[in-house]
Amino acid sequence: MTAPLLQARNLSVDLFTVRSALRPVDDVSYSVGQGETLAIVGESGSGKTVLNFAPIGLMPTGVVTDLHGSLRFEDIELVGLPAARMRRIRGGRIGTIFQDPMSALNPALRIGRQIAEVAELHLGMTSVQAEARALDLLKLVRMSDPESRLRQYPHELSGGLRQRAMIAIAVAAEPKLLIADEPTTALDVTVQAQIIALLKDLQKRLDTAIVLITHDMGVVASIASKVAVMYAGRIVEYGSVDQVLLEPRHPYSTGLIAALPRPEDKAGTLFRGLPGAPPIMGAPQPGCPFAPRCPLVVDYCTDVRPPLAPAPTGSAAACHVVNDVPHREMAHA
Amino acid sequence: MGTLIAIRLRNAAALLVLATLLCFTLVVSAPGNVAVLIAELRTPKATFEQVRAVETELGLNDPLVVRYGNWLGGALQGDLGVSYKTGDHIGPTLGSRLPVTFTLVAGGACFAMLLSFALGFVGALWPGRFGDAFTRITALLGASMPSFFVGALLIYFFAVKLRLFPTFGSAGFSSWILPWITIGLLPAAVLSRVVRVGLEEAMAMPFALTAAAKGLSRRASLFRHALPNIAPTYINALGAQSGLMVVGAVVVEPLFALKGVSDFFLQGVLFRDFMVVQACLLIFLTFFIIVNLIADIGIMFTDPKLRRQGGAGT
Numbered sequence: 001m002t003a004p005l006l007q008a009r010n011l012s013v014d015l016f017t018v019r020s021a022l023r024p025v026d027d028v029s030y031s032v033g034q035g036e037t038l039a040i041v042g043e044s045g046s047g048k049t050v051l052n053f054a055p056i057g058l059m060p061t062g063v064v065t066d067l068h069g070s071l072r073f074e075d076i077e078l079v080g081l082p083a084a085r086m087r088r089i090r091g092g093r094i095g096t097i098f099q100d101p102m103s104a105l106n107p108a109l110r111i112g113r114q115i116a117e118v119a120e121l122h123l124g125m126t127s128v129q130a131e132a133r134a135l136d137l138l139k140l141v142r143m144s145d146p147e148s149r150l151r152q153y154p155h156e157l158s159g160g161l162r163q164r165a166m167i168a169i170a171v172a173a174e175p176k177l178l179i180a181d182e183p184t185t186a187l188d189v190t191v192q193a194q195i196i197a198l199l200k201d202l203q204k205r206l207d208t209a210i211v212l213i214t215h216d217m218g219v220v221a222s223i224a225s226k227v228a229v230m231y232a233g234r235i236v237e238y239g240s241v242d243q244v245l246l247e248p249r250h251p252y253s254t255g256l257i258a259a260l261p262r263p264e265d266k267a268g269t270l271f272r273g274l275p276g277a278p279p280i281m282g283a284p285q286p287g288c289p290f291a292p293r294c295p296l297v298v299d300y301c302t303d304v305r306p307p308l309a310p311a312p313t314g315s316a317a318a319c320h321v322v323n324d325v326p327h328r329e330m331a332h333a
Numbered sequence: 334m335g336t337l338i339a340i341r342l343r344n345a346a347a348l349l350v351l352a353t354l355l356c357f358t359l360v361v362s363a364p365g366n367v368a369v370l371i372a373e374l375r376t377p378k379a380t381f382e383q384v385r386a387v388e389t390e391l392g393l394n395d396p397l398v399v400r401y402g403n404w405l406g407g408a409l410q411g412d413l414g415v416s417y418k419t420g421d422h423i424g425p426t427l428g429s430r431l432p433v434t435f436t437l438v439a440g441g442a443c444f445a446m447l448l449s450f451a452l453g454f455v456g457a458l459w460p461g462r463f464g465d466a467f468t469r470i471t472a473l474l475g476a477s478m479p480s481f482f483v484g485a486l487l488i489y490f491f492a493v494k495l496r497l498f499p500t501f502g503s504a505g506f507s508s509w510i511l512p513w514i515t516i517g518l519l520p521a522a523v524l525s526r527v528v529r530v531g532l533e534e535a536m537a538m539p540f541a542l543t544a545a546a547k548g549l550s551r552r553a554s555l556f557r558h559a560l561p562n563i564a565p566t567y568i569n570a571l572g573a574q575s576g577l578m579v580v581g582a583v584v585v586e587p588l589f590a591l592k593g594v595s596d597f598f599l600q601g602v603l604f605r606d607f608m609v610v611q612a613c614l615l616i617f618l619t620f621f622i623i624v625n626l627i628a629d630i631g632i633m634f635t636d637p638k639l640r641r642q643g644g645a646g647t
Contacts, residue, residue, distance in 0.1 A: 058546055061537055091548030098546075103539035108561035108637060117557070118547050153637040169547065 003075070004031035005209050006177055010069035011079070013047075013054045017063055024050040026233040027069070029308070032226070034176065035203065037210040039220040039241070041256075042230030043278060048213045051230070052179050055079060056094060057086050074176065092122035095170030095208075097180040101162035105154040111138075111165050112150030118172035137168040140205075141198060160191035167198065174206055181213045192216075196223055217260055221245055227315075229253045232279050232289035235308055239315020250317040252290050288319070296321040334640055337633060345626045352618035353408070357401050359614070360607040367607060368393055371417055404611075413612035418604050423612045427594060431616070434593035437512055437585065438578045444517035445524055445574065452521070453528025457555055460533065468525060475522030480581050484515035484588045501590040508589075516585045520574035527570045531563030538562075564635035572628025576621040 013025035024047035032038045040048045054065045055078050071078040074093065078086070090096070098104035106114060115137055116130035125133060131150070138146035141164040154162055163183060170178055180199065184192035200223055203210055214220060220227055220241065227244040229237040229252065237250040248254045255274045276293035279285070288294070291301040301320060309323045310316040317323065368387040372379035375387075388394055392403060407414060413423040452468040459465055491511060492500040499508045535541065536551075536559050544554040582595035594616055601609030633639045 058542060060542065087548045087550060089548070090546055096543075096546035098539065098543060100539065104543045106540040106543070106558050106562070108564070108635075109558070117549075121548055155638055166543075169543070 003072075004033045005036075006071070006073050006211070007031040008069070008071045011051070011055070011071055012068040013050055014066040014068075015050065015054075015059075015063060016066065024233050025054070028230075028233075028235050030226075030228050030235060030238060032177070032209045032211060034209055035207045036226065037203065037212060037224045038226045038228060039212045039214060039224035040228045040230060041215055041217070041220055043215060045278060046230040047233040048230050049181055052181065052211060052213060053096075056090055056096075056179075057083065058090070058096065088122075091118050091175075092173045093175050094177045094179060095173070095175035097163075097166055097170045097178065097183045099182040100186045101159065101166040102154065102186075104166055105162060107154055109153075110150065111152055111154065111157070115165065115168050115172055118169055122173035133172065134168070137172055138165070140171070140202070141165075141168045143168075159187050160194060163187060163191075163195055164198065167195075167202070171202055171206060171208070175208060178203075178208050178210045179213070180210060182215070183212070184216065184219060185214075192219070199223060217245065217257065229256070232285075234289065234318065236290065236319070237315055237317045238308060243315040247314055249311065249314055249322045250290075250319050251294050251296050251322070253317075255295075334633060337639065338630060341626055341629050345622050348622050349619060352622065353405055353615060354401070356611050356614045356618070357404060360611045361397065361400070363605075363607055365605065367391070367417055370605070374418070408612075408615065413615070414608040416601075416606055416609050418606045418609075423609055426597065427612060427616065430592055430594045430597050433591050434579070434582055434586070434595055436509065437516060437582055437591060437593060438575065440509055440513040441515075441517035441578050441581075442520070442571070442575050444513045445520035446571065448517065448521035449524030449528055452525035453532060454555070456525075456529040457532035457536070457559075458552060468529070472522040472525045472529075475518045475525075478518070479584075480515050480519060481584050481588060483518055484511070484585060487511045487515055488588075501588075512585055512589045512591060515588070516578055516581045519581065520571075520578060523574060524567070524570055527567055528563065531566050532559045535559035535562045561635070565632045565639075568628050568631040568635060572625050572631075575624045575628075579617050579620055 008028055008030050011025060011028045012023060015022050015024055024045075026047075028051060030038065040051065042048045050059075050065075053059060055067060055071045059065055067079045069079065073089070076085075076089070078089075081089075105111075112131055112134045115134035116125075116127065119125045119130040119133040120127060123130075123133070135146055135150060138149055143149050143161060143164050149157070149161070149165070154165070157165065163186075167183075170180075178199075183199070184195050187195060196219060199210065199212075202208065210223070212219070212224060224241045227237075227239065227241050228235045229244065229248075229250065231252050237244055237248065237253045244253060245257060248257050252274075259272045259274065261269075261271070274293055279289050279292075285305075287300075287302040287304055288306050291297050294301065296319070298321060304320070306318045306320045306323070308316050308318040311323065366384075368384050368391065369379070371391075372384045372387045376383060392400060395403070404414065411424045413427065415421065416423055416426075452471060456465040456468045488500050488511060491497045497507075498511050502508055532555060536555065541554055541558060544558045545551075549557070579595065582593060583599055585591070586593045586596040587599060594613055597609060598613035598617075600606070601613060
């Protein structure tokens with residue numbers, strides 16, 4: 001078996017803004033093979049966007065990040081990679097799709113130019129060749145009337161078409177990895193299904209791996225092969241999509257999946273939420289961050305951090321109780 | 334888009350009519366009897382009859398509407414009346430002075446554009462560094478120093494000390510350099526902030542993150558992605574600043590002994606030559622309206638959301 005396309009080992013991200021320092025990603029490990037789809041799920045603020053964008057240098061201006069651990073992509077260590085080499089990977093080997101295609105596209109430039117730019121930069125094309133490639137890409141993402149779309153501006157397209165244009169930009173240089181940050185969240189429900197179908201189709205054609213950041217379990221079920229559940233900057237459960245969605249082990253994943261509305265729910269039924277609120281991001285905590293909300297909590301949960309332990313059957317979960325670690329052993333740790 | 338331009342043209346025309354009314358009202362309501370001034374200029378100790386004769390000659394006893402009509406009709410044919418002071422026709426004098434003011438303002442605007450982009454980009458390329466601080470201070474100085482002071486400093490240093498440029502007059506290209514810098518420094522300072530702040534705002538937008546995700550360097554993002562987004566704002570500010578430069582010319586033209594419209598205007602004001610004042614004001618207002626019209630059309634061409642309005646598919 002060959003090495004995975006993307007492999008994170010003990011990756012941590014510290015963020016420094018003018019006022020504060022936080023650790024939104026804390027000791028995270030995962031891997032994505034070629035052509036595979038990893039879904040990273042978690043609520044807002046769980047660190048899933050920072051986990052994916054900080055290592056490739058895509059943070060808003062004014063935010064300083066500090067990375068620890070390792071993130072290897074195609075035998076290149078991304079942690080500590082010089083900015084100039086990172087730029088050749090971004091857009092070329094790694095494509096990115098953002099949540100809101102309206103603001104992610106430049107309002108003052110034509111769609112065709114925004115796509116062609118990537119082909120010029122990474123495939124060394126002339127502007128004429130790149131415009132032709134942009135047209136091919138618009139056909140690839142199944143845009144209606146691609147010739148006239150090339151000359152249009154973002155505000156002239158609907159949300160779904162804009163996201164298709166964004167996807168065309170992301171795949172313009174045939175990347176080996178696509179990072180999609182909630183690609184369907186800003187879209188209508190009917191358009192969401194189309195975009196997911198398009199992503200699956202492109203993945204098959206281009207043999208691209210996808211890291212999909214989402215909080216939509218429906219999206220996870222329809223496209224992902226592996227799932228990582230994040231809570232407060234950590235991966236609390238990691239396994240195949242069947243394992244995590246059908247037999248979740250970590251109490252947080254269990255609660256998350258139990259919270260989904262079901263067809264048999266009567267009209268007017270209250271949402272089944274998790275009690276409590278997620279922790280405010282701050283300094284790393286010694287114990288399990290989910291302990292204050294956990295129905296299975298035992299006394300040492302708040303003191304000893306549970307490792308993400310692989311189980312003989314099923315997914316890996318970071319929980320003392322479900323992994324059935326003897327109490328005495330933990331007391332000595 | 335065609336419709337939008339038509340609307341702007343109509344508004345500009347309406348503004349021009351208002352401007353003529355304003356000029357006329359200003360002069361009519363000025364204190365003092367012009368006829369007395371002129372009659373005394375011709376014959377010292379003019380009699381009442383002589384003054385009456387001048388009044389009739391100039392049509393000063395006609396109803397205001399008739400006087401306005403006569404003046405406007407003449408103005409449309411290039412006849413802006415006769416100077417009270419010299420008795421010369423104002424039209425030809427203005428004709429010879431207009432190119433001077435135009436060269437001054439156009440050159441100043443070019444200088445302001447060059448300097449503002451240079452300063453703005455230095456700040457945006459290396460934010461928070463020495464260059465950024467330097468351009469901020471330059472902008473602050475440029476915006477707070479009055480142009481007569483700037484001009485005097487420039488003359489003292491470059492013309493008197495270094496003998497690089499003539500101190501005044503209009504003899505070839507080199508004599509224009511100092512006036513252009515003097516009149517263009519204030520707009521350059523204001524516009525450099527427009528560039529700097531505009532670029533900074535654009536670079537904080539999500540599409541700048543997309544540009545980074547494409548693998549573009551910060552410099553490439555600034556030029557290809559941020560710059561097109563500040564174009565409408567910049568053109569708007571440039572239009573306003575160019576209009577204000579005519580006002581600046583009132584100071585700069587006498588300073589460099591340039592025989593332009595603003596210099597003529599100043600003389601008119603000093604000698605209460607209201608016909609000259611009126612004509613110059615009309616020229617200034619017309620210039621102001623035309624510059625703003627051009628700026629509006631420029632904004633339409635650079636803002637894609639406006640470009641497609643009113644004429645789909647153009």
